[in-house]
Amino acid sequence: MKVSGLGEFGLIDLLAKMIADSGVDKLGPGRPLIGIGDDAAAWRCASSIQLATVDTMVQGVHFSTDTASCREIGWKSLAINLSDIAAMGGKPEYTLVALALPGDTDTADITALYEGMIEIAREYGVAIVGGNISAAREVSVTITVIGGNVNGEVLRRSTARPGDVIAVTGYLGSAGAGLEMLLKKLEFKPEIAGYLRNAFLHPVPRIAEGQFLVKKGVTTAIDVSDGLLSDLRHICEASRVSARVDADKLPMHEAVREAFPERAVELALSGGEDYELLFTGKRNIVQEVQKGLACPVTIIGEITGRIAGDIEVVDAAGKPVKTGRAGWAHF
Numbered sequence: 001m002k003v004s005g006l007g008e009f010g011l012i013d014l015l016a017k018m019i020a021d022s023g024v025d026k027l028g029p030g031r032p033l034i035g036i037g038d039d040a041a042a043w044r045c046a047s048s049i050q051l052a053t054v055d056t057m058v059q060g061v062h063f064s065t066d067t068a069s070c071r072e073i074g075w076k077s078l079a080i081n082l083s084d085i086a087a088m089g090g091k092p093e094y095t096l097v098a099l100a101l102p103g104d105t106d107t108a109d110i111t112a113l114y115e116g117m118i119e120i121a122r123e124y125g126v127a128i129v130g131g132n133i134s135a136a137r138e139v140s141v142t143i144t145v146i147g148g149n150v151n152g153e154v155l156r157r158s159t160a161r162p163g164d165v166i167a168v169t170g171y172l173g174s175a176g177a178g179l180e181m182l183l184k185k186l187e188f189k190p191e192i193a194g195y196l197r198n199a200f201l202h203p204v205p206r207i208a209e210g211q212f213l214v215k216k217g218v219t220t221a222i223d224v225s226d227g228l229l230s231d232l233r234h235i236c237e238a239s240r241v242s243a244r245v246d247a248d249k250l251p252m253h254e255a256v257r258e259a260f261p262e263r264a265v266e267l268a269l270s271g272g273e274d275y276e277l278l279f280t281g282k283r284n285i286v287q288e289v290q291k292g293l294a295c296p297v298t299i300i301g302e303i304t305g306r307i308a309g310d311i312e313v314v315d316a317a318g319k320p321v322k323t324g325r326a327g328w329a330h331f
């Protein structure tokens with residue numbers, strides 16, 4: 001059935017019932033006082049610092065149903081917002097979902113989208129407490145996530161200091177490689193293709209890891225959404241520092257090296273959408289983080305001085321590496 005046949009309120013009722021049946025309306029630190037169905041949602045705050053973030057995914061700009069299932073789009077659209085809370089060292093608690101869509105959209109596509117969102121909301125204990133639906137020429141999903149802090153602090157972009165080492169969780173370039181595979185319809189062995197697809201369409205927000213960073217005394221972090229160079233530049237500009245990245249240290253998954261042997265470093269530097277945590281800190285603190293986390297944590301360079309936003313990438317011999325495209329920019 002088309003959503004125009006169901007109507008705005010019919011669609012809201014259907015999605016509200018899906019959410020209620022899944023139980024994700026009752027997650028969060030305390031059962032919300034008022035969830036879906038009133039003018040606004042309401043809850044009591046569990047922590048004194050509140051975090052909020054919002055992000056929009058637009059069909060044809062951020063996702064395409066040629067390369068992703070609706071369920072995958074649902075997962076990812078919430079995952080990228082949870083990742084922003086993770087990059088603050090916080091705990092995501094509540095979410096509101098605003099959908100814009102044409103009337104001839106299949107209702108089954110929208111329920112599949114919500115299945116993906118419900119899946120990740122349940123996995124991370126986040127309550128879906130409200131939203132909005134509007135008619136539009138193309139599909140877009142705007143998600144707001146509210147969270148709390150843990151351990152009394154938050155991670156920022158503005159606290160990197162010369163002498164800090166730069167580190168990153170997980171692998172870089174995997175999502176970029178996945179996007180390239182999907183766009184160009186490249187064929188690889190099933191295990192490589194599966195890894196790359198998952199890296200791009202099923203990102204895992206580093207929530208526990210972000211909280212662990214706070215606990216260990218790290219103060220500076222960002223999630224890798226636009227690409228390593230671009231996101232590191234955000235830290236360097238906010239902190240008014242310069243940085244050196246050691247290209248030979250970049251953590252790249254075997255599948256990326258095998259699928260794109262010539263382009264793995266470029267993908268790791270500029271690929272984007274890995275949603276790993278990029279952070280800086282004193283070497284001994286970062287080494288503690290490496291010991292305490294189950295995921296790989298790799299030191300990839302150093303904060304070098306006080307020239308705001310200046311980043312050099314060097315090879316194993318210390319020679320500058322040409323970097324080309326510097327990451328995703330919207331316009």
Ligand SMILES: [Mg+2]
Pocket residue numbers: 083084087222223225
């Ligand atoms: Mg971010």
